[in-house]
Amino acid sequence: MLVSLCIIAMNEQDTIAGLIRSVAEQTVLSEGYDFEFVVVSNGCTDNTAQVAQAALEESFGETSVRIRVHDTPDAGKSRSWNLAVHSILDAATDIIVFMDADIELIDANVIRDLVWKLANEERLSAVSGWPVKDIAKKSSKSLIDRFSLKISSQTPAPHSINGSLYAGRAKELRKAWLPVPTPGEDGFLSAMLHTEGFSQAAQFERIQRFDRPTHYFEAHSISGFFHHEQRMTIGTTVNGWLCEKFWAEEHVRHIGPVIRDFNENDPQWVNNVVASKVAGKTWALPPRLLTWRLHNLRNAGFMKAAARVPFSILATLLNIWPCIQANRALKRQGSASIW
Structure with missing residues (x-):
């Protein structure tokens, strides 16, 4: 079996070497698979490549x-993902492991366990x-640290891809x-995998989050938090x-x-959507985005819901400003290219 390890990186010269060295220590390399390790450096203005x-x-x-290392001047993670999957990675690969350059693997068995689970459960x-904020490692945590970790623990995504680390069947x-x-x-990739590209009813069990934490990522500063939430x-x-558009078209x-043809023939198609x-709206965001952090109170039971209420309400209040900024950004021309 051929496993492709792939990092898509933009301006990550300070972190990428550390991740590469930690991958070299992963036990998966002694499991008898064949490997390629590809870095796609996209739109970098530093020495990442x-x-x-x-x-x-x-x-x-x-x-x-x-x-x-494939160095391309064209920025954009989705563009680089398309390039990697369809042009750069070996056409014979069986499993692709995507990693962000700024994560820290929790132990030496992470990639082995992800690959093993995917290789041995055909339904997946x-x-x-399973990402964890790096502040979880701190022996002495501030009130903000504890609040941040609590909110993260209340918003799990057991059947969605987290783009910072995942293994996919090629x-x-x-x-x-x-x-x-x-x-x-x-x-969007999660939605396509759930629905066979919007041609079938969703089968959420096609994606599974691993059953233990796998990697650390850097917790945001207060200003970074608001920017991240806006994005x-x-x-x-x-x-x-986009999902509404493709469901309405009733693809078989x-x-x-x-999507490939849209990308090639109409570079503005996402912005046009x-x-x-x-158009003509003062408020364009779906209202549920203002209250989604309260949804974890549903069916939680009285005691659990009571414990979560203070955190969920405060998180909801903190989410209002990013939503206002996101609404403004979406109403500006070309805002979809913010990513």
Whole structure:
């Protein structure tokens, strides 16, 4: 079995070497699989490609792992994902493991366990990693740290891909093309995998989050939190509008080739979808995005709901400003390309 390890990176010269070195310590490399390790450096204005090449050669140069850095001037994670899946990665690969350059793997068995689960459970199209904020490692946590971790624990996504780390069955990923640009590409990819490209009713069990934490990511500063929430709100909104579009068209086959043709023939097609949804509206966001952090109170039982209420209400209040900013951004021309 051939496993392709892939990092899509933009301006990650300070973190990518550390991740590459930690991948070299993963036990999966001794499991008898064949490997390629590809870094797609996209739209970088720093030395990400050069740092990645040096780290790959240092860590894998004397192994059987095939290494490569593909440096493209075209920015955008969805664009680079399409390029990797359909043009760069070996056509014979069986499983693709995507990683963000700025994560920290929790232990040496993470990639082995993701690959094993996907290889041995045929019903799965993808296995997502379980991200944990790096502040969880702190021995002494501030009130803000504890609040941040509590909110994260209340918003699980057991049947969705987390784009920072996941393993996907290559034959399923190759059916898909991501819209360019896609704000929140992992959400749209999850929807395509659930529904066989919007041609079938959703089968959420096709994606499973791994049953233990797999990697750390850097917790946002207060200002970073608001910016991140704005981006996530935009991504969720645009993905929802794209899903509505494709469901309304009643496709009987996977829409991957349709999206490929849109990307090639009409670079503004995503922006045009956004423009059609915001035209003439003061408030364009779905109202549920203002209250979604309260949804975890449903069916939680009285005691659990009572414990969650203070955190959920405060998180909802903090979410109002990012929603206002996201609404403004979506009403501006070309806002879909914010990602």
